[in-house]
Amino acid sequence: MATMPPTPLDRLPPWLLPMLAGAALLLAQPLLTPYLQDLVLRIVVLAVFALSLELLIGTTGLVSLGHAAFYGIGAYATVMLSPADGPGSIVLLLPAAAGCAALYALFVGAFSLRTKGVYFIMVTLAFAQMAYFVFHDTKFGGGTDGIYLNFPPVLGDAAKPLLDGGDKPTLYRLAAGVLIATYALLAMLRRSRFGHALAGIRVNEQRMRAAGFPTTLYKLAAFVIGGALAGVAGFLVAVKDGVVNPELLSWHVSGEVMLVIILGGLGHLRGAVIGAVAFVLLKEALSNPALLGRAADHWQLTLGFTVIVFVALLPQGLIGVLQRTRS
Amino acid sequence: MDLATFAVQCLNAVQYGLLLFLVASGLTLIFGIMGVINLAHGSFYMIGAYMAFALSPLFGQNFILMLLCGTLLAAALGYILEWLFFSYLYQREHLQQVLMTWALILVFEELRSLLVGNDVHGVKAPDWLAGSIPLGDLMTYPVYRLFASAACIAIAIALWFVVQRTRLGMMIRAGASNRDMVRGLGIDITRLYRIVFAGGVALAALAGMIAAPMASVYPGMGGHVLIVSFVVVVIGGIGSIGGALVAALLVGFVDTFGKVFFAEYSGIGIYLLMAIILVWRPEGLTKRGA
Numbered sequence: 207m208a209t210m211p212p213t214p215l216d217r218l219p220p221w222l223l224p225m226l227a228g229a230a231l232l233l234a235q236p237l238l239t240p241y242l243q244d245l246v247l248r249i250v251v252l253a254v255f256a257l258s259l260e261l262l263i264g265t266t267g268l269v270s271l272g273h274a275a276f277y278g279i280g281a282y283a284t285v286m287l288s289p290a291d292g293p294g295s296i297v298l299l300l301p302a303a304a305g306c307a308a309l310y311a312l313f314v315g316a317f318s319l320r321t322k323g324v325y326f327i328m329v330t331l332a333f334a335q336m337a338y339f340v341f342h343d344t345k346f347g348g349g350t351d352g353i354y355l356n357f358p359p360v361l362g363d364a365a366k367p368l369l370d371g372g373d374k375p376t377l378y379r380l381a382a383g384v385l386i387a388t389y390a391l392l393a394m395l396r397r398s399r400f401g402h403a404l405a406g407i408r409v410n411e412q413r414m415r416a417a418g419f420p421t422t423l424y425k426l427a428a429f430v431i432g433g434a435l436a437g438v439a440g441f442l443v444a445v446k447d448g449v450v451n452p453e454l455l456s457w458h459v460s461g462e463v464m465l466v467i468i469l470g471g472l473g474h475l476r477g478a479v480i481g482a483v484a485f486v487l488l489k490e491a492l493s494n495p496a497l498l499g500r501a502a503d504h505w506q507l508t509l510g511f512t513v514i515v516f517v518a519l520l521p522q523g524l525i526g527v528l529q530r531t532r533s
Numbered sequence: 534m535d536l537a538t539f540a541v542q543c544l545n546a547v548q549y550g551l552l553l554f555l556v557a558s559g560l561t562l563i564f565g566i567m568g569v570i571n572l573a574h575g576s577f578y579m580i581g582a583y584m585a586f587a588l589s590p591l592f593g594q595n596f597i598l599m600l601l602c603g604t605l606l607a608a609a610l611g612y613i614l615e616w617l618f619f620s621y622l623y624q625r626e627h628l629q630q631v632l633m634t635w636a637l638i639l640v641f642e643e644l645r646s647l648l649v650g651n652d653v654h655g656v657k658a659p660d661w662l663a664g665s666i667p668l669g670d671l672m673t674y675p676v677y678r679l680f681a682s683a684a685c686i687a688i689a690i691a692l693w694f695v696v697q698r699t700r701l702g703m704m705i706r707a708g709a710s711n712r713d714m715v716r717g718l719g720i721d722i723t724r725l726y727r728i729v730f731a732g733g734v735a736l737a738a739l740a741g742m743i744a745a746p747m748a749s750v751y752p753g754m755g756g757h758v759l760i761v762s763f764v765v766v767v768i769g770g771i772g773s774i775g776g777a778l779v780a781a782l783l784v785g786f787v788d789t790f791g792k793v794f795f796a797e798y799s800g801i802g803i804y805l806l807m808a809i810i811l812v813w814r815p816e817g818l819t820k821r822g823a
Contacts, residue, residue: 332804339800510639
């Protein structure tokens with residue numbers, strides 16, 4: 207494929223398409239119906255969450271099956287740190303959610319990075335399950351019912367806020383902004399010396415260590431950053447839904463977000479976003495009775511078969527299709 | 534806690550551990566030999582339980598015959614599934630296989646809901662296993678649970694025999710320790726994979742059938758078993774059947790006594806155990822640290 211002449215698409219600077227997509231996402235808001243706005247919001251939150259895991263799996267090669275813990279802790283932190291008598295401040299709650307998730311990621315990473323491969327997958331799962339059962343079985347976070355977020359957080363004065371998280375269009379713009387910022391941050395990170403070191407660790411950790419890189423420290427840093435970003439996604443989902451419950455931390459959520467990035471295509475930031483778009487739209491389309499009639503009741507069956515066909519035909523994920531058509 | 538209660542809890546722990554071993558032994562073989570992270574393994578347990586629900590009215594008192602028939606059916610299912618869905622995935626990345634098995638879970642759950650519905654069902658133990666025996670002055674212990682433990686022990690011994698004493702077992706052990714070398718030696722790896730997968734499915738379904746009369750049969754029952762079995766496999770060391778046995782019993786005891794002593798935090802117990810063991814021995818109990 208390298209011998210192919212470059213197409214016009216290849217001559218564009220690599221940052222142009224994501225930038226246009228980001229601008230379109232922000233500008234589209236007034237055009238969308240409330241239903242579509244809600245749909246896009248779901249995609250945006252999942253995309254932020256998927257990007258945070260892409261840093262671990264696609265960039266660093268750390269396959270974590272416990273990523274929902276950081277997402278859930280971010281969401282719980284948002285609700286539990288909100289004042290009881292009025293709206294909290296976004297400036298405080300967003301970093302707090304990221305910080306709480308990062309702290310737990312630091313703790314989990316410090317232990318689990320001793321293991322490799324499948325064992326790493328399972329240790330991260332174990333730590334996530336422990337967090338899940340703390341919220342599920344004890345009174346700490348309201349038990350199985352979870353807790354409601356009574357006042358959505360705001361930016362600025364509570365009476366005349368600059369940004370009101372309870373207002374749907376505002377929340378849409380806030381989430382879109384967070385997604386764009388996350389994407390930009392990770393894109394810069396991947397181009398930095400740190401990002402190249404992470405990629406080197408994914409390909410051959412021993413060689414990186416021999417070259418003098420403290421690989422465990424680099425991996426721990428990536429793990430904490432990934433955890434913090436998952437906490438940010440948790441903040442968004444808590445504000446969007448206005449309620450948190452232990453299911454946010456369950457292994458199903460960890461598995462689902464991993465599937466999103468595999469579906470999209472590992473190793474590319476675009477893959478995580480495309481995967482999130484495809485996953486939410488697929489789920490929505492297959493469970494829509496207007497579209498599929500009675501088959502919509504059994505959307506899990508159709509979704510399952512669709513994924514099987516995807517796996518069989520698209521070894522590189524959805525991003526592989528784009529690259530193939532291009533070359 | 535008096536002696537009789539303690540004895541009952543010990544029996545429960547052993548019985549739970551042995552049942553877990555049946556599921557985990559198939560998982561650890563598929564994992565160790567084929568390198569497939571099979572998320573659908575819990576579904577095979579569920580399929581077994583529903584098979585017991587469907588077959589037990591047909592077989593009546595011939596419970597053992599039902600177990601045999603169900604196991605054969607499950608093995609055939611595994612053989613076909615491997616051929617249809619897995620045989621072309623071995624050259625791919627592991628995560629592709631994860632995606633495939635996850636999709637299979639969705640398919641199985643929905644097929645189950647279409648065929649049997651979403652109600653919780655009970656399966657009656659046959660009359661000759663229905664009673665309970667006295668233990669001390671006040672306690673009794675159901676005969677069926679003793680039968681379940683005995684059946685699991687018998688299967689474990691049979692499994693040990695197959696793996697340690699037969700030619701097939703020799704190939705399985707070789708495959709678990711070095712897959713590429715086995716292929717290089719000219720052993721028909723396609724056939725070996727298919728047999729191992731079918732065997733793993735049969736073991737999981739058998740565990741489901743044995744468990745069905747003790748616990749009710751309900752939607753989503755595979756999910757919990759799957760995660761706990763993975764815990765067992767990882768604690769024991771991937772590909773090691775002996776390790777899986779030790780780990781399964783360990784998990785059985787920690788879970789059972791965790792529920793007795795720390796009811797509120799009992800869910801955490803086995804995961805804490807796994808985290809501690811893996812931090813101490815990063816490749817499970819059977820392998821010394823890397």
